[in-house]
Amino acid sequence: MLDFPRWKTISISLVLALGVLLAIPSLLPASVGQYYPGFLPQAKVNLGLDLQGGSHILLEGDPADVAAQRLQNMEETVRGAMRSATPRIGIGDISREGGRLSFLVRDVGQVDAAREAILPLTTGAGLTGQRDWDIEVRDTSRIVLTPTDAGLTEALDQAMETATEVVRKRIDELGTREPTIIRQGDNRIVVQVPGLDDPEALKELLGQTAELEFKLVDLNASPEDIAAGRAPVGSEIVPYPSNPAGGTAIAVRRLGGIRGDKLTNAQQSFDQQTNEPVVSITFDRDGGTRFARLTQQNVNKPFAIILDGEVLSAPNINEPILGGSAQISGNFTTESANQLAIALRSGALPIELKVVEERSVGPDLGAESIQLGMLAGAVGTVAVLAFMIITYGRFGVYANIALILNILLILGVMALMNATLTLPGIAGFVLTIGAAVDANVLINERIREERKNGRRIIQAIEVGYTEASRAIYDANITNVIAAVLLFLFGSGPVRGFAVVLMIGIVTSVWTAVYVTRMFVAIWLKRARPRELVI
Amino acid sequence: MKLLKLVPDDTNFRFLRWRKIAMTISLLSIIASIVLVGVRGLNLGVDFVGGQMIQVTFDKVAEAPVADLRDDIEALNLGESTIQRFGEPNQVSVRMRLSGDNVDEVNAVTSRVTQMITTEYAAQGARIDGVDSVSGKVSGELLSTGVYSLVFAMMAIAVYIWFRFEWQFGVAALFALVHDVTLTFGFFALTQLEFNLNIVAALLTIIGYSLNDTIVVFDRVRENLRKYRKMDMIALLDLSTNETLARTIMTTLTMLIALMALLLIGPGVIFGFTAAMTLGLFVGSYSSVYMANPILVWLGVGAHSFVPHATDADKAAAKLKEGMGGGAQP
Numbered sequence: 001m002l003d004f005p006r007w008k009t010i011s012i013s014l015v016l017a018l019g020v021l022l023a024i025p026s027l028l029p030a031s032v033g034q035y036y037p038g039f040l041p042q043a044k045v046n047l048g049l050d051l052q053g054g055s056h057i058l059l060e061g062d063p064a065d066v067a068a069q070r071l072q073n074m075e076e077t078v079r080g081a082m083r084s085a086t087p088r089i090g091i092g093d094i095s096r097e098g099g100r101l102s103f104l105v106r107d108v109g110q111v112d113a114a115r116e117a118i119l120p121l122t123t124g125a126g127l128t129g130q131r132d133w134d135i136e137v138r139d140t141s142r143i144v145l146t147p148t149d150a151g152l153t154e155a156l157d158q159a160m161e162t163a164t165e166v167v168r169k170r171i172d173e174l175g176t177r178e179p180t181i182i183r184q185g186d187n188r189i190v191v192q193v194p195g196l197d198d199p200e201a202l203k204e205l206l207g208q209t210a211e212l213e214f215k216l217v218d219l220n221a222s223p224e225d226i227a228a229g230r231a232p233v234g235s236e237i238v239p240y241p242s243n244p245a246g247g248t249a250i251a252v253r254r255l256g257g258i259r260g261d262k263l264t265n266a267q268q269s270f271d272q273q274t275n276e277p278v279v280s281i282t283f284d285r286d287g288g289t290r291f292a293r294l295t296q297q298n299v300n301k302p303f304a305i306i307l308d309g310e311v312l313s314a315p316n317i318n319e320p321i322l323g324g325s326a327q328i329s330g331n332f333t334t335e336s337a338n339q340l341a342i343a344l345r346s347g348a349l350p351i352e353l354k355v356v357e358e359r360s361v362g363p364d365l366g367a368e369s370i371q372l373g374m375l376a377g378a379v380g381t382v383a384v385l386a387f388m389i390i391t392y393g394r395f396g397v398y399a400n401i402a403l404i405l406n407i408l409l410i411l412g413v414m415a416l417m418n419a420t421l422t423l424p425g426i427a428g429f430v431l432t433i434g435a436a437v438d439a440n441v442l443i444n445e446r447i448r449e450e451r452k453n454g455r456r457i458i459q460a461i462e463v464g465y466t467e468a469s470r471a472i473y474d475a476n477i478t479n480v481i482a483a484v485l486l487f488l489f490g491s492g493p494v495r496g497f498a499v500v501l502m503i504g505i506v507t508s509v510w511t512a513v514y515v516t517r518m519f520v521a522i523w524l525k526r527a528r529p530r531e532l533v534i
Numbered sequence: 535m536k537l538l539k540l541v542p543d544d545t546n547f548r549f550l551r552w553r554k555i556a557m558t559i560s561l562l563s564i565i566a567s568i569v570l571v572g573v574r575g576l577n578l579g580v581d582f583v584g585g586q587m588i589q590v591t592f593d594k595v596a597e598a599p600v601a602d603l604r605d606d607i608e609a610l611n612l613g614e615s616t617i618q619r620f621g622e623p624n625q626v627s628v629r630m631r632l633s634g635d636n637v638d639e640v641n642a643v644t645s646r647v648t649q650m651i652t653t654e655y656a657a658q659g660a661r662i663d664g665v666d667s668v669s670g671k672v673s674g675e676l677l678s679t680g681v682y683s684l685v686f687a688m689m690a691i692a693v694y695i696w697f698r699f700e701w702q703f704g705v706a707a708l709f710a711l712v713h714d715v716t717l718t719f720g721f722f723a724l725t726q727l728e729f730n731l732n733i734v735a736a737l738l739t740i741i742g743y744s745l746n747d748t749i750v751v752f753d754r755v756r757e758n759l760r761k762y763r764k765m766d767m768i769a770l771l772d773l774s775t776n777e778t779l780a781r782t783i784m785t786t787l788t789m790l791i792a793l794m795a796l797l798l799i800g801p802g803v804i805f806g807f808t809a810a811m812t813l814g815l816f817v818g819s820y821s822s823v824y825m826a827n828p829i830l831v832w833l834g835v836g837a838h839s840f841v842p843h844a845t846d847a848d849k850a851a852a853k854l855k856e857g858m859g860g861g862a863q864p
Contacts, residue, residue: 050803058672060637199665200645207641354637356669358644365589365663365803372801380795384788390538391784424732427796427804431739431811434792438746438785445781452543471753474698475746478691482742485690486735489683494735501739533537 004521012518016405019507022412043415048422048496051370053363054194059167059206061187061351066159067152069350071096074121074133074145078103081117089114102144111141118143156187159350164189167353169346170205189353199360201339209352210343212260212328213306214291216298217314221251238304240311242331250311252304258294262287266344268337271329277337279328281344288324296320305330307340373426380430381407388437392444393533398519399440402511406436409507410500419503422496432504438475439512442468448534457532458524465517472513476505540787541780549775549823550768553831556824560713567720574723579730582677585631586644586667590651592624593659600626606654612643618728621802625663637669680734684715687741695745699752700839706829707748710821714744717817718810727806736810743789744818747782748826754778755830756840763837771827782819789815 026045028036036042049056075094078101082089090106091114105111115135122133122145132151136144164183171179171193180192196202218235226249231237235251243250265282283291294303295317304314305328312330332340361369385403388396410432414421421429447464455463483505486498523529580587592598600617607615607628616629628647632640644667651660668676688711696704715737722729754774762770793815796808 060671200648203641354669355641355667356637357672358641358665358667360665362589362661362663364591364661369801369803372799373796373804376795376798376800379799380792383791383795387788387791391540393537423801423804424735424807427800427807427811428739430792430796430800431743431789434789435743435746435785437788438781441781441784441788442750445778445784448780449777467757471750474695474753475749478694478745478749479742481690481694482687482738482745485683485687486738489679489686490731490735494731497735501742 004518004525009518009522012514016409016515019405019409019412022415023408026411026415041415043418045411045414046418046420047366047370048420048425049192049194049359049366050361050423051366051373051421051426052194053196053361053366054192055196055199055202055358055360057191057193057199057203057206057355057359058184058357059189059191059353060356061156061160061163061189061353063152063156063187065351066156067099067147069159070147070152070155071099071101074101077121078118078145081121082114085113085117089117100144100146102138102142105141105143108141111137111143114143118145153186156351160187160189162350163353166347166349167191167206170342171202173342173346174202174205187351188356195363196360199358201335203355203358205339205343206353207355208339208343209308209349210260210340210346211308211348212263212344213257214260214294215252215254215257215304215306216294217302217304218251218253219301223247226251238306238309238311240304240314242313243311250304250314252306252311256294258287258290260344261348262290263344266341268334268341269327271327276329277332277334279332279337279341279344280325281328282325285324291324291326292320292322296322369423370426373423377426377430377433381433384433384437388440392440394523395440395444395447395516395520395534398516399437399444399512401519402440402515403433403436405515406504406508406511407433409511410503413503413507414500417499417503419499420496421500424494424497425500428497428500428504432500432508435479436504436508436512439468439472439509440516442472443513443516444534447532451532451534457529460532461520461524465513469513472509476509479505539780540783545776545779547772547776547779549772550827550831553768553824553828557828560821560825563720564713564716567716567723570720570723574726576719576722576729577726579728580629580631580666580668580673581731582673582680582729583631584640584668584670584673585629586640586647586665587630588628588644588647588651588662588666589620589664590626590628590655591622591659591661591663592626592655593661595624595658597623598626599655599658603628603651603655606650607647610646610650612646620805625802632670637671640667640669676731680731683734684737684741687738688712688715691741691745695749695752699756700835702830702833702835702839703752703826705833706826707745707752709829710748710818710825711741711744713821713825714740714814714817718814721810721813722806725809727809730806732804732807733810736807736814739811740814740818744814744821746785747819747822750778750781751775751822751826755827755835759835759837759840765837767831767836771830775823775827782822786815786819 022041022043025033025036025042075096082091089110091103092106094103105114115137118135122131122135131148132154134146134148136146138144160183164181167189168181171181171191176193176196178194180190182190184190191206193202218232221232221235225232226237226247229237231251234255235253237249238252239248240250241248262284263281264284267280269278269280270276271278298317299320300317302314302316305312312328315329385400388399390396392399410429443464446468447460450460450463480502483498483501487495487502490498598619600619603626604617613630613632618627618629619625620627630643630647632643644665648662648665652662688708691711692704692708695707718737718740722733751774754777755771758770758774790812793808793812797805797812800808
C-alpha cells in the first residue's frame, strides 16, 4: 500500500488535469467564456432540447407514396417509348393495379419489339446492375412490369436522401441556429431545432410537399361532370377548395402544363392592385420560355395554379407573360405566403413527409428545468459531501475530493464526446453522485471491519481496497449492462440519461478506487499514522 | 473527532428467521401489483398510447383555470382529455389520447388546442411550454422497445451473475429484479402517476442499482462460503447480511439524500421519474435480503458451491484487476 509508484501518481494526476481542463468551458458562463484562452479545449457540453427549449420532430415518408410515384413515372416513360419507337407500337388497356404496370400490345407481332424497347428502361443505375423491374409477357400480348424489391428499396432510399436535403434547405431558410437533421432507418428523418418559437410553422413547412404545377383549365367540362368526378378525355379533376365560382373542384388539361421545379427564385410580396400577400416566382430560362409560350397561346383563358394536388387559384391570362416571372395568388396570409416561398425555393419533396412524433419544449420551461435541476443537484451534492465527512472523517474527505473530480471528469468526457445533457441526464448526474460514493462506502466499511478484526492499519487498508473492489466491479458492470440497453432502446432525452450514466459509472469507479487510493497512499507515507480514525 | 456510526459493530439480526413470512409478503405484493395493473391499469402517457400532451403555464394568475379550460376543450369536441396540474399551481398539462394511426388528425388536434389556449387565455398569460405529440405507430414502437429493454436488461444481468457466481445466484437475482420491477408497476397503477418513457429509464436504473445491493451481499456470501465451510447456510446468509448492513444503510442514505433533493426541489417534469427511483431504492434493498437470499437457500447453495469453479472465477477477477492496475491479492 505504501509503495504507490510515482509513475502512477503522475499519470493519475495528468488524467485528472486533462479532465478538469475539458470540463472548464462547460462551466464558464458565456460572458466569462469569451476571455477563455483559445489554445485550450473549447468543446462544451450541449444542452438538450428539453433544457434550452426547441423542437424534436420525427418525419416519416410513406414507401407506398414512392412506389405509386414510380409507377406513374414508368407509365409515362413506357408511353413515350412506345410512341417514339419506329414503327410506332400501339398499346392499350393500361392498368396500374396491384402495384404493377400492365398493358396490351395491339399488334401481337410487335410484342417482342415492345419488350426490346422497354428492357433498357428497367435496369437500375446502381453498380450492381440489378433489375428495377421484372418484365413478363402474359397471354401472348400483355406485358406486365413488376417492380423488384431491390428497385423499390433503391427508389425509397433516393427519395429519402433527397427529402433530407430538401428538409435541410428549408430549415436553413428559417435561419435557426444549429439544427440537426438526420436520416433514421429506412424512411424517417429526425429534425431537432433548438430555441424555436413556433413549432407549428416548422411542422407546416416540413409537411408541405411544395409540388407546384400550372395547368390550363378545361372549360368544356360541365359542372355536373366535375361534381360526379367525370373528367373529359385528356383532362383530370383537381380539388379547388376556395373556388370563387362555387363547387370544390375543377377540370384541368393533363398535358401542356409547366411544373414548378423550373424556378430560380420565389419571394413573398404583395399584389400591386389588391395589396394581398402573394408569392412572386422567377422561372429559369427553359421554364420562362415555356411559360411565355403557354400564356401566349392561351390569352383570355384561365389557368390553374396547383400546389400539392390542390388548386390555389385559377386566374385569367390577361396578356402573355414574357418576362419569366409570375405571381401566385391564393388567399395567403403574409406567413403562409412566406412559407410557400421558402418551400418553393428549397424544391419539392420527392416523398410526402408526415410528422409522426413531436416534442417541443418552450424556452421558459427549459430554463426553469435547468435552474431547478442544477439547484437540486447542488443541494444533493453538498448534503452527500457533508454526510460523508461526518461518517468517515479523513477518508470521507478523500471520497469527497474524488467525487468532485468525478463530476468534473463526467463533464469533461461529455464535452469531449460532444454529448448532450438532458433533464433526465441531470437526474442521472445527481444519482451518479449518490451512487459514486457507494464504492467508497464499500471500501471504508471494509477497512473499518478489518480494523475491528484486528488487522494493522496498512494491512486493513490494503485488504479493504482489494476485497471491496471485487464487489465494486461486479456491481458496476451490471449497471453498465443496464445503461447500454437504456441507450440502445431509449430515445431522445432518455438516451442522454444513459450516456451520463455510462460515463458516470466508468469515471466514478476510477476516481473512487484509484484516486482515493492515491490520496490514502500519500497520506500513509507522509504521516505514518499510529491510529486510524474511520 | 468522533465519527458517525449509523450501524453499531457486530450486529446480529437474524434476518432470515422471517424468510417465510417475508417471502409470503413479497409474493402477495407481487400478485397485488399484477392485479392492480390489471384492474386499475397504468396511466400510460402519450409516449405509449399515442396522442398529444400540451403543457401550459398561466403567467398572470396564481392558479390555473382548470375548470374553464376543461369546458373549453370539451367544447372543441375533439375527444376525451385529461387536465392535470404539474409542478406549480399555475402549470397544467392537457393530455388527449388519439391512438388512431391517422397522423394528420393528431397534428390537427394539437394545433387546434394550442391555438384555442393561446387566444382564449391570453388575459391569463397562457404560454405553451411544451408539446408532445406521438402517433399511434411510433407509440407502439416505443412501447415494444421499452418492454424489450426491460426484459433484455434483466436477462443479461442474470446471465452475467451466473457467470461470475453460480447459476443459483443468477436465478435469485432475476427473481429479486422481477420483484422490484413488478412492485414499481404496481406503485404506478396505485398512484396513477403518468407512466412514460422516463419511467422506463427509471426502471432500468432501479434494475442496475437494486443489483448493486444484491451483488454486494452475494459477494460476501461467496467469501464466507469459502471461509466457513461448515456453517449452516441460513446462519451464513444472516452473517453476510449483517456484515454488509452498515454499507447498505449508508449507501441507501446517500442515494436517498440525492433523490430527495431531486424530488423536493427538482423540476416537476421529472417528478414521476424520481418517485419511481425512490421507491426502487427501498424495494431493491429489501429484495436483496428477503428475495435473493431465501432463494439461494431453496436452490441448495451451500459449502460445496464454490469449490470447483471458484478458482476460475478468482483467476479471472485477479486478471481483470491486474489489467486495470490494481494491487496484489492479500
